[in-house]
Amino acid sequence: MNLAPYPGHKRTGIEWLGAFPSHWVVKRLRFATERIEQGWSPQCDNQAADDDAWGVMKVGCVNGDQFDASENKALPPELDPKTEYELRPGDVLISRANTRELVGSAAIVPCDVRSKLLLCDKLFRIDLSPEVDAAYLTFCLRTQAARHQYEQEATGASGSMQNIGQDTIKNLILPFPPYSEQQQIAAFLDWKTSQIDALIAKKRTLLEKLKEKRLAVITQAVTKGLNPDVPMRDSGSGWIGQVPSNWDVLKIKFVTELASGHTPSRSVEEYWIDCTIPWVSLNDSKMLREKDAISETHYQISELGLANSSARLLPAGVVVFSRDATVGLCAITEVPMAVSQHFIAYICGEKISGKYLLFVLKAMNQHLQSLQTGSTIVTIGMPEVRSLICPLPTSAEQADIVDHIDSVTARIDQMLANAETAIARLTEYRSALITAATTGKIDVRGWQPLESSP
Incomplete structure (x- = not known):
């Protein structure tokens, strides 16, 4: 759609507002x-x-x-x-x-x-x-x-x-502008933004379907394996269902070391000076929701703060897992980090890989929702955390499962990124269009909606 600018403008004298039509x-x-x-x-x-x-x-x-x-x-x-x-x-x-x-x-x-x-x-x-x-x-x-x-x-x-x-x-x-022109601008923007909003809604629907597909790929692989012909047995767990008959099903705590975190006292100013240690907190929820690995955090803590709290510096490769607010957000740490009290950290033993455990935790998300308590801020208690059950294939099969998931989800993640980029561009265009119309950068006085338009 090509809309001409107004024929005459005058300066407002206001830098961020710029010029506007001379009759406004x-x-x-x-x-x-x-x-x-x-x-x-x-x-x-x-x-x-x-x-x-x-x-x-x-x-x-x-x-x-x-x-x-x-x-x-x-x-x-x-x-x-x-x-x-x-x-x-x-x-x-x-x-x-x-x-x-x-x-x-x-x-x-x-x-x-x-x-x-x-x-x-x-x-x-x-x-x-x-x-x-x-x-x-x-x-x-x-x-x-x-x-x-x-x-x-x-x-x-x-x-x-x-x-x-x-x-x-x-x-x-x-x-x-004059009242009738205000009405025309509003009508144009109502029409045009409704079209943009419809496109954004379609992209958001695509995003949700892709996320569902991604989770389904992960869940299928970590609970059923990659060979559809192997004998199956009941796992004894409702969210897992049947598993290959040669797999173990056991509590995660038996194959990991469970660590929790803490927040250094905010009242001691010295604890929050020269902060260099990455510290996973609820402020990282957006990153954890979108990424499988985390290498930086919103906040850092100091060595003095760490030494004077019950938090500890955890090695790279730990699986962090939120147990408050949005329960079940998880990722693997790529560098040594500490965590707040809102998180659990799993240090994996030789029988389970961190990446495989990460995918198991993602697969059990719906099960985790059934365990949470609280209304204003939901949480999952430590007894429930300690009771979480994991399907456990051999180390070799875990590696194959991780490779399979990485391969399939990489393609899905690219489609997710493309959809997110499209939404961002449409949103930016929507904002720019509103600004252009309401500051007189485009002249819509002669505009009429197409009859075929919704």
Whole structure:
């Protein structure tokens, strides 16, 4: 799609905003709104309200550019709802407290929203002036220009929770074309982003199927072996099922040394100076979810911190395994590392290879979910860890199984990488398109959707 630029531009004098069409105006959002308010957050259980019951929205309801009505908490029956905070179709919502990447996320409440949903105090609701189109403004709030302003003003002690105040919203500097042009830009972006979103959804579906296939390859190999003609016997374990009759089935602790970790005291500053020792923590969860091996960590600890904690430096080749938060994330260490108390480390003996054990742990993921306890932060207890069972072929067969899995999953991993790259490029294009349209870099005044378009 080739869209021409506007014929005339003028400079804003604002480096990060650049030039804009000469008939547009740039102003602070306070001059385009009539009211900004935040809601009410009573103590609620972390479960969604029934469709006919009152619910208080969670801040995540505006993540991902779309309003999600299911992101709510049921209002306790003993509390009367503050009906002045009930959401209305067309409300523009902005998160005022979230991670650095998500604070300032914006969405419009759709026209078919159900009743009895209440604004929470971590969301702003903006009542707009008549000359501002809600859909256009919401697209503006998703641009890098708006994000730049949020990040300049956000406060908070850590990246895990950042806050922006009403003044940050009111002082946002945004470009505004005439009202009819705002509507045209919003219609164009609705049409175009829906196409991009459909492509991204297809790629995400492909990702899930590839991940399922990868896990199926691993599970089949570590529980059934590579020869389909060998005699089988019952393993005595539900998640393993039948195994080749010449395999052992035993507890992992009998063929490994089990080590746990610790966190050096945060209150002793000296423990966190000159940190050079890789230290596996929950901050490495994303890497563990995506990789089979880990060579660096988000945090390091010092030799002094290690010496004054119950953690120990473990050799390379150890299999680390998360037992808290997201249970079952695992990888092999490629360099000596320590681990936090949220992890188990398996030091493999001569009867089991680290790579084979890694694949076994990945295969038992669903079984691990059945063992976990807790609601806010799930965990798997040490008695359950010590009872984990492993199918065990000979060392030679383990090596063959690992080679087979590596060969097949390498092809799957390449397809996963290609799909991830496609999603990243589509997401980047989506963002660039929104920025181009809402800053006047492309002229969509004469655009009309194709009749064959969805």
